Amino acid sequence: MTDELRQAARDHLIRYGQGETDRLYVSAMGAMVRDDEGRDILDFTSGQMCATLGHSHPAIVEAIRSGAENAIHLFSGMIPEPVARLAKKLAEWLPEPLSRSMFVNTGSESNEAALRMAKMVTGGYEVIALGGSWHGVTGQAAAASFASERRGYGPKVPGVSVIPEPFAYRCPIGHCRDQCDLSCLKVGLKMFDMGAEGAPAAIIAEPILSAGGVIVPPEGYFNMLKEEASKRGMLLIFDEAQTAFGRIGHKFAATGLGVTPHIMNVSKTLGGGLPLAATITSDAIEEEAHRRGYSYYTSHISDPLPALAGLAVLETVEKENLIERATQMGGYLRRQLDALQQKYEAIGDIRGQGLLFGIDLVKDRESRDPDLELAANTTRRCLELGLSMNIKNRPERGAVWRIAPPLTITEDELDRGVEILDKALREGLDARAKMKRAGA
Ligand SMILES: Cc1ncc(COP(=O)(O)O)c(C=O)c1O
Known part of the structure; x- marks a missing residue:
């Protein structure tokens, strides 16, 4: 066999x-x-x-069992109880003012939802991403990914600019050696400004560029990134697919850095092995998105079973x-x-x-x-x-x-x-x- x-x-x-x-x-x-x-x-x-x-943790196995017995999937317009519980639990974990979540399936999807939200809220479409980034393989996520293969798939979603990644060991602008002095960021933003079309929307970044070679940006990098995003009327999005829920010794990279993005995406580490991701933002941004008619409607949004797995992950991270x-x-x-x-x-x-x-x-x-x-x-x-x-x-x-x-x-x-x-x-x-x- x-x-x-x-x-x-x-x-x-x-x-x-x-x-x-x-x-x-x-x-x-x-x-x-x-x-x-x-x-x-x-x-x-x-x-x-x-x-x-770890694989098949008893808490995840139990969440799947009880989820299967109660409700695996519902009409996307119905909010299942486990989804409300997970949103509340997550809000207790999150740094202020982040408090509202939307539960989708994969990391790529969370980035689609976040970029869509940033575009809706700002009215712009220009996005800055970092060299060596990986945000997924779907439309907008792939357009903002520079560690993945980009050739052969036709035109990407327009409006994305790449800035050099803060990689002190192999400085992409040949400037630093071992100690990044943020010149890459300053140069990158200068280049962006030179070509900007006056429709700013977002800067998206992984707090640690994992697929790009596990690049850890230097101290002060994200403070400056947030400041520069705000100056330009852009929302800062953290893609915490790999860094949330304990992996790097913090609840989120954002809590460790002391920099709270406007939108935070979590995915991989939320579902304990099940496909579960969330796009998270503040009351104010959610309100504005809603006012402008934001929608993100998929077959498996707010599914109850994976939400139970997400709850089990948060509870297990705490308990253990x-x-x-x-x-x-x-x-x-x-x-x-x-x-x-x-x-x-x-x-x-x-x-x-x-x-x-x-x-x-x-x-x-x-x-x-x-x-x-x-x-x-x-x-x-x-x-x-x-x-x-x-x-x-x-x-x-x-x-x-x-x-x-x-x-x-x-x-x-x-x-x-x-x-x-x-x-x-x-x-x-x-x-x-x-x-x-x-x-x-
Ligand atoms: C930082 C980051 N964002 C997004 C993604 C895409 O997530 P998914 O493969 O779940 O769509 C990945 C996947 O490796 C990732 O590492």
Whole structure:
């Protein structure tokens, strides 16, 4: 059956960029995923960055069970009780003045809804996004994404300008080295102003540019971004798909930064593995959007079952102190990653916060040229050795392992993961040295 199903996957699935189908996967529990040969694989990506509680956490399983027994889906105009409860609970978590949510399915969708709202409220359409950003694959979200492949899909939604990302390790304007002085932002805004058409709407940004290589903007960046947005009559949108609900050691990146955006989007980490996202704003902006006739009506908006999963996520993060745990386990992992960096010249930079890390692999520490081959080979080898990891391999932004295990991961599991990273790196570098000696 195993071979037959693998063949079925090869024959009948559209290849969307998913990589190998040499094996299929059958179950996932905690920080482990099991493949069709019964091999347990440590999950250093929390699924697609969504399973912060670990896979199939009992609270999520119970939410799904009770949701299925009560109401899975309703007419989109009916507000289910769990949706009202989740909106209230979220409002208790949110920094003021954010207090109103709309529940959709995916991160892309939350960005569509937010940009649509910003355009409606401001009456403009010009949007600024950062280089290296990823906001999704749907219309407006894709137009504002610069870490994803943009070629081959026809014209994007007009009105989007890109400004250089604050990447101190590989400064996109060739200005800084290791310490970003915000020149990228000043230059980017100057360029925007030069081409602006007088219809400002929004600046959209990830608080940590994750798909772009886990880029952590410097202190003061978001204060300035908000100030500059306000000066131009633009709304600041934070895309907290990966940073909300504990991942980086805060309720939200916004609370850690002390900068509250006009609109905040949460997605991946809200549903505990189920598709659930929210676009969140203040009373004042919601009022103005409503007054102007804002609508966002989809088949699965305000669905009751995923809302129960969202409630279970918030309650579990509180009950299991997962925000503190992200900082604590992140510190534990960071010490081990630092030790690996001492050992291997190939680890040029380690970036991140809480339990979200980017490990930048370089050919040498002076040139910082990304070692794309080493990153690809070691990621493949890690999987063979029982560790699933994500790789962000772009010549312009680095060869970066992205590590984001569930917040519930144990020290033993982290130790095991680091052992595998160590072994994969050692083997990869040894193999290369051998080939070099052989004159290949
Ligand atoms: C920051 C960010 N925003 C939006 C998205 C898109 O979310 P989704 O894939 O759920 O549409 C992603 C997905 O990786 C993301 O990382």
